[in-house]
Amino acid sequence: MHDAFEHVPILEKLPLQIDCLAAWEEWLLVGTKQGHLLLYRIKKDIENNIYVHDLLTFQQITTVSKAKGASLFTCDLQHSDNGEEVLRMCVAVRKKLQLYFWKDREFHELQGDFSVPDVPKSMAWCENSICVGFKRDYYLIRVDGKGSIKELFPTGKQLEPLVAPVADGKVAVGQDDLTVVLNEEGVCTQKCALNWTDIPIAMEHQPPYIIAVLxxxxxxxxxxxxxxVQSIELQRPRFITSGGTNIIYVASNHFVWRLIPVSIATQIQQLLQDKQFELALQLAEMKDDSDSEKRQQIHHIKNLFAFNLFCQKRFDESMQVFAKLGTDPTHVMGLYPDLLPTDYRKQLQYPNPLPGLSGAELEKAHLALIDYLTQKRSQLVKKLNDSDHQSSTSPLMEGTPTIKSKKKLLQIIDTTLLKCYLHTNVALVAPLLRLENNHCHIEESEHVLKKAHKYSELIILYEKKGLHEKEVWCGLNWNDSHACKGINLSVCLKALQVLVDQSKKANSPLKGHERTVQYLQHLGAENLHLVFSYSVWVLRDYPEDGLK
Known part of the structure; x- marks a missing residue:
C-alpha cells in the first residue's frame, strides 16, 4: 500500500443535511435534504491553502416539465470526431426511462420513453447502453430506438444496486462487496472482480484508481x-463525486472533504520501493515530463520490472519485457550462473541480489533464455552487413558497460546458446554448430564441449572453424573486439588429435576410423602433409578404407 491521496476538509459541520453531491472543475454543488442547492467555488492558492467561496444566488435556466416525479438521473457527455460535444441525460420517472439531449439551453427528447421492470435505484451510461440497477437485479438497456433489454445478474444479498461510470465508456457494477466492469454489451472486461473490505455505498473512477465509499x-x-492501494478513515462518509481529473470530493451528512492526489513522482518512488512496477508504469505514463524524460523513466521502470519478474521465477515474461526494451543481451545472460566469463560478469550491476537457480527451475530459466537469444540472434544476423557495425542496446542499470560490436555480441549469443543447449537439449548442439553463420567462440566452445564429453559435436566445431581464421577467447575482454589471429592449421590438428584419441575408446561416438577418414577427405590438397601424417594408422589397420 502507498499514499495516493491526502484528504483535506472543505466544509465542516454544515447545519443542513447533505443529500447529494456533484462537481465540475472548481465548482462544487451540494444538495441538501431540506431542498437547498449550495454552490461553492473551490480555489487553491500558490501556498496550497484551500479557500471556499459561497455563491448565494444563481438563476434557473430551464425545467424539464415531462420529468416531474423523477427519482434519478444520469448524464453522459459525448465527444465527436469533429470536436462537437453532445450532452445526453437519462431520467428515471417511476417505471419509465426518459432520454434527452441538450441543445440551445434546453433539454429535448432523444427518443420515446422506455418501460422498465421496476423503479431504478442506480444507473449510468455505458456508451450507447444504460446499465440500470433495480432492487433485485441489474439490466442493460440499449439506446437503439427499440429499447432492447438484457437481464444481467442479481444485485446481491443487500438488494442495494450500485452502478458507476468508468473510463472508456464502461460501468462498474457492484454485487455486495464485489465490483465488476462491463462494456455496452454487458460483457465483463476484467478477469476477476474487485473485492472490497466492505460493501461500497458509492464509487468513483479516477484513473488509474477506483475509489469506493465504505x-x-x-x-x-x-x-x-x-x-x-490506500484506506482513508473518515467520519461516516456517504457520497463521492468527481469534478474532473484529480478533483474528488467525499461527503458525509454534514462534512465535505477533498481528496488531493499525492504527487506522481512521490507515488512512483513509493511504488518502486514496494516493487509495484505495473502501477508505477501507469503513473509514469501520466506524468507531465518532457517526452525524453518520460521515455527514460519508463524504460528504467520496465527494466526493474523485467528484473523483478526474473526474481519471481516468471522467466518467460521477464525475457519478453527485456526483448522489447532492447536491453543488452549480456546483461540478461548475467542473470544466470556460469554463462559469462567471471571478469566480465563482475562488471555487471543489478538492482538486487540474484535468485539462486538449480535443477528444474534452472532448466526452465534456460529454456526462456534460449527463446530470447534466438530472437536476438535473428535480429542481429539480419543487420550484420549494415554499414553501422555498432549494436544499439541499452544497459539494464545505468552506468554498466554494454557490448558495442555486433559481431562480438553475436559471438557471445551463439556461445551462450551452445551452453544452454548442453543444459537443456543436447540434440540442438550439432545443428547450431553446423550453421554457416555460426559465431560460436572456438576456445570457450571447445572447453564446454570437452567438459560435457561431446566429442562428435567438438569435431563439427573444428570442421566449421577449421575453414576460417582462428579466433582466441582472449580472456573475453568484451569491449571492442580484439580477435587474436592464427591459421586454421591449429584447429585441424586439434580435430585430428581428438579423432585419434576417441577412435580407441569403446564408448565413444567417434570409435573406429570412419570419422577420421571423412575428416581427412575434406582437408584438400593444400593440407596433404596432414593427410599423410594422420592416415598412417588408418592405412595400417583398415587398408581398403584408407586407400579410398
Missing part, C-alpha cells in the same frame, strides 16, 4: 494490477 472509510484500489 461505511467507515474510503478505500482506493486499482483494476489492473488488482491492488488495495
Amino acid at each position: 461505511p467507515r472509510y474510503v478505500e482506493i484500489r486499482t483494476f489492473e494490477p488488482r491492488l488495495l
Whole structure:
C-alpha cells in the first residue's frame, strides 16, 4: 500500500443535511435534504491553502416539465470526431426511462420513453447502453430506438444496486462487496472482480484508481494490477463525486472533504520501493515530463520490472519485457550462473541480489533464455552487413558497460546458446554448430564441449572453424573486439588429435576410423602433409578404407 491521496476538509459541520453531491472543475454543488442547492467555488492558492467561496444566488435556466416525479438521473457527455460535444441525460420517472439531449439551453427528447421492470435505484451510461440497477437485479438497456433489454445478474444479498461510470465508456457494477466492469454489451472486461473490505455505498473512477465509499472509510484500489492501494478513515462518509481529473470530493451528512492526489513522482518512488512496477508504469505514463524524460523513466521502470519478474521465477515474461526494451543481451545472460566469463560478469550491476537457480527451475530459466537469444540472434544476423557495425542496446542499470560490436555480441549469443543447449537439449548442439553463420567462440566452445564429453559435436566445431581464421577467447575482454589471429592449421590438428584419441575408446561416438577418414577427405590438397601424417594408422589397420 502507498499514499495516493491526502484528504483535506472543505466544509465542516454544515447545519443542513447533505443529500447529494456533484462537481465540475472548481465548482462544487451540494444538495441538501431540506431542498437547498449550495454552490461553492473551490480555489487553491500558490501556498496550497484551500479557500471556499459561497455563491448565494444563481438563476434557473430551464425545467424539464415531462420529468416531474423523477427519482434519478444520469448524464453522459459525448465527444465527436469533429470536436462537437453532445450532452445526453437519462431520467428515471417511476417505471419509465426518459432520454434527452441538450441543445440551445434546453433539454429535448432523444427518443420515446422506455418501460422498465421496476423503479431504478442506480444507473449510468455505458456508451450507447444504460446499465440500470433495480432492487433485485441489474439490466442493460440499449439506446437503439427499440429499447432492447438484457437481464444481467442479481444485485446481491443487500438488494442495494450500485452502478458507476468508468473510463472508456464502461460501468462498474457492484454485487455486495464485489465490483465488476462491463462494456455496452454487458460483457465483463476484467478477469476477476474487485473485492472490497466492505460493501461500497458509492464509487468513483479516477484513473488509474477506483475509489469506493465504505461505511467507515474510503478505500482506493486499482483494476489492473488488482491492488488495495490506500484506506482513508473518515467520519461516516456517504457520497463521492468527481469534478474532473484529480478533483474528488467525499461527503458525509454534514462534512465535505477533498481528496488531493499525492504527487506522481512521490507515488512512483513509493511504488518502486514496494516493487509495484505495473502501477508505477501507469503513473509514469501520466506524468507531465518532457517526452525524453518520460521515455527514460519508463524504460528504467520496465527494466526493474523485467528484473523483478526474473526474481519471481516468471522467466518467460521477464525475457519478453527485456526483448522489447532492447536491453543488452549480456546483461540478461548475467542473470544466470556460469554463462559469462567471471571478469566480465563482475562488471555487471543489478538492482538486487540474484535468485539462486538449480535443477528444474534452472532448466526452465534456460529454456526462456534460449527463446530470447534466438530472437536476438535473428535480429542481429539480419543487420550484420549494415554499414553501422555498432549494436544499439541499452544497459539494464545505468552506468554498466554494454557490448558495442555486433559481431562480438553475436559471438557471445551463439556461445551462450551452445551452453544452454548442453543444459537443456543436447540434440540442438550439432545443428547450431553446423550453421554457416555460426559465431560460436572456438576456445570457450571447445572447453564446454570437452567438459560435457561431446566429442562428435567438438569435431563439427573444428570442421566449421577449421575453414576460417582462428579466433582466441582472449580472456573475453568484451569491449571492442580484439580477435587474436592464427591459421586454421591449429584447429585441424586439434580435430585430428581428438579423432585419434576417441577412435580407441569403446564408448565413444567417434570409435573406429570412419570419422577420421571423412575428416581427412575434406582437408584438400593444400593440407596433404596432414593427410599423410594422420592416415598412417588408418592405412595400417583398415587398408581398403584408407586407400579410398
